[in-house]
Amino acid sequence: MRPTVKSVLLALLCLGTPLTTMAQSAMFETFETDPETRWRLIADTVMGGVSQGDLRFLREDGQAHARLTGTVSTANNGGFIQMRTDLPAPPPEKATGVRLVLRGNDQRYFVHLRTGGTVLPWQYYQAGFHAPRDWTEIRLPFAAFRPSGRLLRVPPRNAGIKSVGIVAFGRDHEAEIELREVGFY
Secondary structure, three states: OOOOHHHHHHHHHOOOOOHHHHHHOEEEEOOOOOHHHOEEEEEHHHHOOOOEEEEEEEEEOOEEEEEEEEEEOOHHHOOEEEEEEEOOOOOOOOOOEEEEEEEEOOEEEEEEEEEOOOOOOOOOEEEEEEEOOOOEEEEEEHHHOEEOOOOOOOOOOHHHEEEEEEEEEOOOEEEEEEEEEEEEO
């Protein structure tokens, strides 16, 4: 059987991921190879807000990770900074949620999913989580994601998910969150 483009992309993105992790989830990011070509920083300044952020890709103890830091301000109708990536392919059909390996500053953060139905900039699906100071695995079921408006279906369909964002959102605070792995389970 010939491999599909989707299976080849997933295999390339999973290089370096332990087989046990692969069996438990569909990893699409370990920040090992050129993550700056896939991830971008977005702040509320695109809409007149004044939040400021920084996105860096680092190594610690031989492992790569991303670090999102900044000041989130609700002044001027703002209130977010985020790191976002477009998916090379939708999550696997049987995936039931988003899996993250992360640490942070003991604050609340969010994952935002965008789909083919979230065409306006303020449309997304959101699920919150706590980012403890030590590296931790977080699993967010798709059923926990809430739409930003009434016109979006609940829950989002796997086949429609096009991007994933890690977001500091909704209140004045200092953000600091680091991610080693992003995938689906």
